[in-house]
Amino acid sequence: MIINRAFYRETAVTTLGIAVVLLIVMSMMNLTWLLGRVVRGGTSESVLYVLLGYQMLGKIDVLLPLAFYLGILLTLSRWYRDSEMTVLAACGIGLMHFLRPVMLIGLSLGVVVMVASFYTTPLTVRQIERVKVESSQRLEPDQVAPGVFTESARAGRIFYAERTRRDGGLEGVFVSSLEQGNQGVLVAKTGRPFTDAKTGDKFIALHDGTFYEGEPGAANYRILEFGVYNLRIEPKMIDEPLVPMEGLPNMSLLGQLGNPKASAELHWRLGKTVVLFVLALYAMVFAFTDMRRGRMSNFFVAIVIYFIYSNLLGIGETMLQSGSVPASVGLWWVHGGMGLAAVYLLRRRLQNLPLFTLPMRLKRA
Incomplete structure (x- = not known):
């Protein structure tokens, strides 16, 4: 019809x-x-x-x-x-x-x-x-948002980057970590995540920076300048997600x-x-x-x-x-x-x- x-x-x-x-x-x-x-x-x-x-x-x-x-x-x-x-x-x-x-x-x-x-x-x-x-639970560099302090999956580590480039590189990198009771701070001009071809381990290569370790004023306080520092990123096992009722x-x-x-x-x-x-x-x-x-x-x-x-x-x-x-x-x-x-x-x-x-x-x- x-x-x-x-x-x-x-x-x-x-x-x-x-x-x-x-x-x-x-x-x-x-x-x-x-x-x-x-x-x-x-x-x-x-x-x-x-x-x-x-x-x-x-x-x-x-x-x-x-x-x-x-x-x-x-x-x-x-x-x-x-x-x-x-x-x-x-x-x-x-x-x-x-x-x-x-x-x-x-x-x-x-x-x-x-x-x-x-x-x-x-x-x-x-x-x-x-x-x-x-x-x-991804690796830390994948979670970095420009201008935001990001706590990584690894306890005690905080990432910060002023800018991220289109090629995946980072600019103005700040990393704070607490390892074996020592407070460490890394400041670098640039950084780039990469994977070791032999071991498959994940790293972030930091260029032209300074490493501060220890408590300021203490006898063991150190300041080290570096050209390249490869920071190892320890992966975390991915847990099974909790599925809601819906x-x-x-x-x-x-x-x-x-x-x-x-x-x-x-x-x-x-x-x-x-x-x-x-x-x-x-x-x-x-x-x-x-x-x-x-x-x-x-x-x-x-x-x-x-x-x-x-x-x-x-x-x-x-x-x-x-x-x-x-x-x-x-x-x-x-x-x-x-x-x-x-x-x-x-x-x-x-x-x-x-x-x-x-x-x-x-x-x-």
Whole structure:
């Protein structure tokens, strides 16, 4: 049917556009946060874009339901605004006709959301934790941020460099270490990390500097000037990262069904797909545009409904984790309540009745 094809095309394009915009906005927010960590020395610059990519991949199951919700809302709102829905209604095609196309699109997107929720997102969480652990336990020169004092994985050693060159070299290097009870300070004009070809040991070659050892004023205090000083970097064994609950595989969660947190995580993953279909019903309800009330009135209410739904899910997950709600109930009381409310409002919309009615006493007042 021509109308269905037009609806499919416009809804798909709008949903895709909104998803791209949301992804870009979220990418900018996460990039700002990661850059702050790099400046503070908490994250290596070399893994910045790796972490950003994993974080964006892990947001697919959250962004798609919202993009689909807004895509349906904006598509049908435009049709109402341009009187296309009025013409279709005169031809015997009402709002209920679009329920089937909406659900068909929802099924295809629901498969993507389910795969992302049960597989992609937990995998990205595990990879992010692994990258963080590997980055925090890398060799000291890899962690040096210009103008920031960086504590190395080796206790008692602090690195500082005024600038880093594009070729990996360092300028204005300061190294402080405590070895065998003696305080040592190295100051060099330049430095460059390298690996010994024979032993495979890691070093940083410091050029044109001064070595201060001991406590100033003590008899054993020494000051040595050097042309080249190879400072050995002792590697640290990389520990296995601690995987949070949201990063555990599905089978691991199923093996911990007695744990309220594991049950809450399973319900949360399943709920992301359910949310997509419930929001689709709300989009059909609030797509109606009354030009006398303005174009944005229903859109504002739709956004409020989304935040209410999201907050209720967050509250429900917290109650599940604390054991206040049985695992058999899960988050279904939230989905069921919001779903029934959506069906009720859709029914009133089809009957051309006001969505929200005031009690008679308030009307008389």
